[in-house]
Amino acid sequence: MSSCLAASVANKHVHAEAIKLGFEAFTSVSNASITMYTGCGDSQAASLVFHKLEEKDLISWNFMISTYAEVNDSESAILVYLQMHRAAKKPDEFTYESLLASFEYIETVQMIQEGEEHNREKKEN
Secondary structure, rough: OOOOHHHHHHHHHHHHHHHHOHHHHHHHHHHHHHHHHOOOHHHHHHHHHHHOOOOHHHHHHHHHHHHHHHHOOOOHHHHHHHHHHHHHOOOHHHHHHHHHHHHEEEEEEHHHHHHHHHHHHHOOO
16 A cells, blocks of 8 residues: 555545544634645545635635646636635735646646647648
């Protein structure tokens, strides 16, 4: 069993215990759960915790934008940023850093697609 898999199982147990004890309602506890899930690449679980969280602070928003940027899900990162904006939360430098990383991924994908298209056109001619 890999260390990340073992950590993921432990994360789920700790998170379940926090829910049983009623601590999930605390933003800091949910933020820690988001961080735990993100640390082992479980962005779906992190997203679930985030979306259930009633009181999101700047850290919550930044964690999710960063999580989506890390897994190259630029669309979700941008959507969370727009939700943050609608919730009247003021972004900070970390928010913009994560968004820029997400945009960098989009630009890289576009450049690869353009290169592949150029190569196909070159082969056809």
